[in-house]
Amino acid sequence: MQPDTGGHDLTDQYARVMERLSKLPPFRPASLKLLAVATDGYSAMDDFAKIFTADPAMAADLLLVANSMEFGSRSRIETIRHALSLLGLERVRSLASTIAVSAAVHQASRESVRPLWLHSIATAVIAEKLGVIHDMPGVYTAALVHDLGRLGLLSAGRDRYDAVLLTAFEDIEESNRLERALFGMDHCKAGAFLSEKWGFPISLQVAMSAHHETVAMSPQRKLVRIACCLADSLGFPEVTLRDPDLSEAQCRQAGLSPDAVRDEIALRMATLGEEVPAAEIAGRAGEPRRVRSGMIPVPV
Numbered sequence: 001m002q003p004d005t006g007g008h009d010l011t012d013q014y015a016r017v018m019e020r021l022s023k024l025p026p027f028r029p030a031s032l033k034l035l036a037v038a039t040d041g042y043s044a045m046d047d048f049a050k051i052f053t054a055d056p057a058m059a060a061d062l063l064l065v066a067n068s069m070e071f072g073s074r075s076r077i078e079t080i081r082h083a084l085s086l087l088g089l090e091r092v093r094s095l096a097s098t099i100a101v102s103a104a105v106h107q108a109s110r111e112s113v114r115p116l117w118l119h120s121i122a123t124a125v126i127a128e129k130l131g132v133i134h135d136m137p138g139v140y141t142a143a144l145v146h147d148l149g150r151l152g153l154l155s156a157g158r159d160r161y162d163a164v165l166l167t168a169f170e171d172i173e174e175s176n177r178l179e180r181a182l183f184g185m186d187h188c189k190a191g192a193f194l195s196e197k198w199g200f201p202i203s204l205q206v207a208m209s210a211h212h213e214t215v216a217m218s219p220q221r222k223l224v225r226i227a228c229c230l231a232d233s234l235g236f237p238e239v240t241l242r243d244p245d246l247s248e249a250q251c252r253q254a255g256l257s258p259d260a261v262r263d264e265i266a267l268r269m270a271t272l273g274e275e276v277p278a279a280e281i282a283g284r285a286g287e288p289r290r291v292r293s294g295m296i297p298v299p300v
Contacts, residue, residue, distance in 0.1 A: 014184030149191025
C-alpha cells in the first residue's frame with residue numbers, strides 16, 4: 001500500500017496510521033476458523049463444535065444469542081450441538097461473526113460509531129435477504145464487515161476520525177477525499193490492510209477493500225454493494241449526508257418489504273442486547289432516523 005497523498009506530503013501521517021493499524025488486536029480467532037470451514041463438508045458439524053469447544057467465551061455468547069427472542073426456541077438451547085442443529089451452520093457462522101464485530105464496536109466506545117454499526121447490521125440483514133432471493137448464501141458476513149476499515153481509522157486516528165464520522169457530506173466520495181487528506185488513505189485501503197492482516201477469506205477482503213468500486217464486480221460484491229445502497233436509502237447511512245435521498249422504492253424493487261427489513265434490523269439489535277424503540281428505527285422515509293445513545297453491549 002502507498003499513501004494517497006493527492007499532491008500533499010502525508011507520508012509521515014500515513015506511516016503513523018499504518019503503524020497503529022498494524023498494532024490493532026487480531027480478529028477473534030474462533031470466528032476466523034469458522035469462516036474457513038466448508039459448511040457442506042461431511043465433518044462440518046464436528047469442526048464447528050470443536051472450534052466452539054476451544055473458545056468457551058464464544059460458545060457462551062452463541063448460546064446467549066441462540067436463546068434470544070429472535071429465534072424463539074420453545075425449549076432452552078443448552079449445548080453447542082443443539083444450537084448447530086437448530087440454527088444451521090451458516091446462521092451460526094453469521095452470528096459468530098456478528099458477535100466478533102460487536103466486540104470491536106464495543107471497544108471503540110464512541111457515540112459516533114453507532115450509526116456506522118447500525119449501517120453494518122442493516123447492510124448485513126439486507127444482503128442476507130437478497131442472498132435468499134438470488135440463491136447466494138454466505139453474503140451476510142461480507143456485508144457485515146465491509147466498513148471495518150472505518151473502525152480501523154477510528155482506532156488509528158482517534159479524535160480526528162471521530163470528527164469525520166460526525167461530519168455531514170455531499171456524497172461518499174467527499175467523505176473518502178477527507179479521509180485521504182487526513183490519513184493518506186481512505187477506509188477502503190485501511191480495510192484492505194486489516195482484512196489481509198487478520199487473515200480474512202478473499203471474499204471478505206474484497207468486500208472491505210472494494211465495496212465502492214463499480215467495475216469488475218463479482219456477484220457477491222455486487223450484492224453487498226446493492227445492500228449497502230439499500231441500507232442508505234432506508235435511513236441507515238454509511239456516512240451522514242447533507243441532503244439524503246431516502247426512499248423505500250428501491251427496497252421494494254429489489255423484492256424486499258421495507259417494514260420487514262426494519263423489523264429484522266431492530267430484532268437483530270435486540271438480540272445483541274440493544275433495545276431500540278420502534279419509533280426510532282422505523283421512521284417514515286424522508287425523516288431522519290436516530291438511534292438511542294449508548295454503546296451496544298456485547299453478550300457475555
